[in-house]
Amino acid sequence: MTRMKDENSTTSAERPKRYIPQRYIFGLLGFMALSNAYVQRFSLSLTITEMTDSNHDLIPTKNAEDVECPVGEIIITNRTSRTQLYEFSWDEKTQGIILSSVFWGYVVGQLPGGMIADRYGGKHTLGFGMLFCILCNLSLPFVVRKFEAIGLIVLRFFIGLGQGPLYPSLNVILSHWAPFHERGRLGALVFAGAQVGNVISMAVTGIIIQKLGWPYVFYIYGFFGIVWYIVWITFISDKPSTHRFISEHEKKYLEENVHDITDERKNLPSTPWKKILTSGPVWGVVIAQIGHDWGLFTIITDLPKYMKSVLHLSVAENGTLSALPYLNMWIFALFSGYVCDWLIEKKGFGITIVRKIFVTTAATGPALGIIAASYSYCNRVAVITSFTIGMGLMGAFVPSLKVNPLDLSPNFAGSLMAFVGGTGAISGIFAPFVVGVLTTHGTLTEWRNVFWIAFYVLIVTNIVYFILGSGEVQPWNEEASSSDADQTEDDPSRRNTIPEISIQEGAERAEFKRKMSYINGIPIDPSRRRSVFVERPLIF
Secondary structure, eight states: OOOOOOGGGSOTTTSOTTOOOHHHHHHHHHHHHHHHHHHHHHHHHHHHHHHBOOOOOOOOOOOTTOOOOOOOOOOOOTTOOHHHHOOBOOOHHHHHHHHHHHHHHHHHHHHHHHHHHHHHOHHHHHHHHHHHHHHHHHTHHHHHHHHHHHHHHHHHHHHHHHHTTHHHHHHHHHHHHOOTTTHHHHHHHHHTHHHHHHHHHHHHHHHHHHHHOTHHHHHHHHHHHHHHHHHHHHHOOSSGGGOSSOOHHHHHHHHHHHHHHHHHHHTOOOOOHHHHHTOHHHHHHHHHHHHHHHHHHHHHHHHHHHHHHTSOOOHHHHHHHHHHHHHHHHHHHHHHHHHHHHHHHTSOOOHHHHHHHHHHHHHHHHHHHHHHHHTSTTOHHHHHHHHHHHHHGGGGGTTTTTTHHHHHOSTTHHHHHHHHHHHHTHHHHHHHHHHHHHTSSOOHHHHHHHHHHHHHHHHHHHHHHHHHOOOSOOHHHHHHHHHHHHHHHHOHHHHTTSOOOOHHHHHHHHHHHHHTTEETTEEOOHHHHIIIIITOOOOO
């Protein structure tokens, strides 16, 4: 029985000994790119609590729930003085603008970054964008000391702008390097860097500040960023055919298993934006993404401030404990992925109901967790436990909300993901600013109001998704495919551009296609086959 060739089908003489495939080198460096980006983007969330005086001008209040938690011991090493810790005096509103400004550039940079990556390749688009971001972070201590808050806001905008092409570029490179039956593994490896970056940006940053002072956060991360860039430029190539270090064995394997997917995308018609923008399921995903990002960015940018202003944790404690929710989120995302596949493949659940179950878990879990934390008062164990469990459940969004655009339109998943992700990221602009406006005195009641807003946003957007959401391929996706097929039949010049294949290779592909009609014995609707195997979901 014939079958598609895999990498292990060649003889031992053809395979290089002790050779690490270059596509996994890319996976590792892509992982490091995302980790580096998230560290550069979010390390300020903790650092700003030690840059500016956190003593609020508290006014007398009659609210009995404004409990003042006990202040723990403030550790000051012989290398760090209190004067250095609190160099600036920014109110909460100003801090909110500073923390949100990175998303201004991030939203603006996504679409142009994706277009540049599509046209010129992802290697240098991502590399130059990240280098620009890294240099901005290295200059941050000088800029903020010279130009205060205004300079920092402008600099953060440019940092976000440099990171705009990040995800589009990674997807462009993956489309050339990841065979569809390995795309899940490579995607998981690359995009796990985001959550690991969140953990590092909290836990390690706290230690650096305590031992060396806040400026060294940007110097140290900037140094490692430069090292990463040098390695990236040296070992990464847009395509296997242009890679300097790839073996002939791996190049041949990738040409056989990736070429057809790339050519298929080139022949797609223009994106049907009118039908996308009038699609109920698309707007269900967009609304759910806005709610998800509001809850996530509220916590990721402002949890360290809550830990400092309400619980009065030391900077080292703050960093370590603020990292726990993201560590738990990463673990639960991996667990959810297996459960999601098990429900669909083994238990025969419909894709739509599975997506809605996991999106609901990712919304209600953190909504309840942050409210429970705000009513735990000064009980640090209860507060940290509530945040960790609640935000950990948000990991369920990975096998649901983040892959839903692929369900709706395998043919136009890239454009759809850019639209959904870019719209959702607008929450990052408003959430930190709203927090700054509402927490002018840093009281428990003010923070509780912040968490109640996040609660309602998460729940209401989830209800909208539950009504409008779908996991089925939309008609405009199939109509585009049918239209393109009809044009190919009518236009002889387009028919002649179809590459010829040998009889044996054709038989192998036909047999493989037949086998792909089943997953573990469960028949797959042909209209779904492409979204499962050719456009394998990637984790964002």
